[in-house]
Amino acid sequence: MSAMPWHAEHWERLQARRERNAMPHALLLCGPAGLGKRDFMRRFAEGLLCQQPQHGEPCGQCRSCLLFAAGTHPDFAALSFGLRKDGVQRSEIVVDQIRDLSARLAMASQFGGWQIVCIDPADAMNAAAANALLKTLEEPSPQTLLLLVADAPWRLPQTIRSRCQRIEFHLPSHDDALAWLQQRGVKDAVAALTAAAGNPGLALAWAEDGALARRQEVRKDLGALAAGRGEAMEVAKRWLDNEPAQRLWFAAQAAAEEMKARAVSGQGPLSSQLDDEALDQWYITANRTRDSLRGPLRGDLLLLELLARWH
Structure with missing residues (x-):
């Protein structure tokens, strides 16, 4: 083994x-x-x-x-x-x-x-x-x-x-995780490890099942909603139909990066219209929503409420 x-x-x-x-x-x-x-x-x-x-x-x-x-x-x-x-x-x-x-x-x-x-x-x-x-x-x-x-x-x-x-079990160092992924032939190991927040096992699985493309889709959806070009209901339906928990992980990750970029330059890559306090609360709610998907509540309504708040 x-x-x-x-x-x-x-x-x-x-x-x-x-x-x-x-x-x-x-x-x-x-x-x-x-x-x-x-x-x-x-x-x-x-x-x-x-x-x-x-x-x-x-x-x-x-x-x-x-x-x-x-x-x-x-x-x-x-x-x-x-x-x-x-x-x-x-x-x-x-x-x-x-x-x-x-x-x-x-x-x-x-x-x-x-x-x-x-x-x-x-x-x-x-x-x-x-x-x-x-x-x-x-x-x-x-x-x-x-x-x-x-x-x-x-x-x-x-x-x-x-x-x-x-x-x-704790996350290994970035270098150890990256070396392990590269030994297994992961092409974009750095991007996969970033998407998985340093977790090499998740990074390997996600690199193999197209998660990096879903990560880009999530960012594109959030950017469109922030600019008023998207419909929250349509986005919620698409997310629910394809790896909703994973998409919520990426959504929370995007919100965290938005906060970090805003602190440095005053503007994040997604151009969110939420103020700092609301953006922080949205990040927390996205993670809670991911956990709530395992429960009895309707996933479409949970996602719609979250995305409507971003919009």
């Missing part, structure tokens, strides 16, 4: 604990999306279960590794969004899933080693599920490991966070 260079410090620390037989019973892997938390989790879990690991790295050839790769290892389970009775995927992790998990961890390991469960995204547990998990965290079984993966760990109750060893 190819490791990202900014994983090295966390990996070395965990392997040192493993060699001392001082592994925690729960790890919280957290940080911005795009930094490889889930790759790290799978690599670490597979290494723990491997029958002949090398410094924690899975061999990829033993029976345990083959079962893990096939998704059928009896001592590893991944818990995520389940299905409702009508077959629709849930938007949260519910208490029955955690109870099933606890029952599984109460059983002995079939390979005679670790039993590992990953909960991802852990920050999607509802209150009842989190309370049920707390009981498992307070009374861990021997040789069991809970791996909680969260992009937004602040959504987890403090009682959960305090009972986990926290592994926090």
Whole structure:
């Protein structure tokens, strides 16, 4: 499994604990999306279960590794969004899933080693599920490991966070991130990294799916609205139909750059008519709107309200 260079410090620390037989019973892997938390989790879990690991790295050839790769290892389970009775995927992790998990961890390991469960995204547990998990965290079984993966760990109750060893992934330096992108053949690595606010994983994904073109479209739309040439409703419809959360990220980014340019030269590239206080509030609202898209409110109305304020 190819490791990202900014994983090295966390990996070395965990392997040192493993060699001392001082592994925690729960790890919280957290940080911005795009930094490889889930790759790290799978690599670490597979290494723990491997029958002949090398410094924690899975061999990829033993029976345990083959079962893990096939998704059928009896001592590893991944818990995520389940299905409702009508077959629709849930938007949260519910208490029955955690109870099933606890029952599984109460059983002995079939390979005679670790039993590992990953909960991802852990920050999607509802209150009842989190309370049920707390009981498992307070009374861990021997040789069991809970791996909680969260992009937004602040959504987890403090009682959960305090009972986990926290592994926090931070953005690498600009030079390290740029070198990593260039090694992967990203053509306009600087622009991609700027669009992703220094996050190399997001930059790679966005460079591959046309996000840089969407970023330019967002700026063009905001410039047109500021000049009175665009229609907020038409823009909101287009944004909602194609990566609305990503477009809101770029919109907030554009507002921040507008504020920065205005502070230097008195005029930003988008020629926004909002005063400094209103522009700052619009930036905050754009980020809140991105989060609100995950909820029950109508996305078209959220976008329309935001864009009408810019107009």
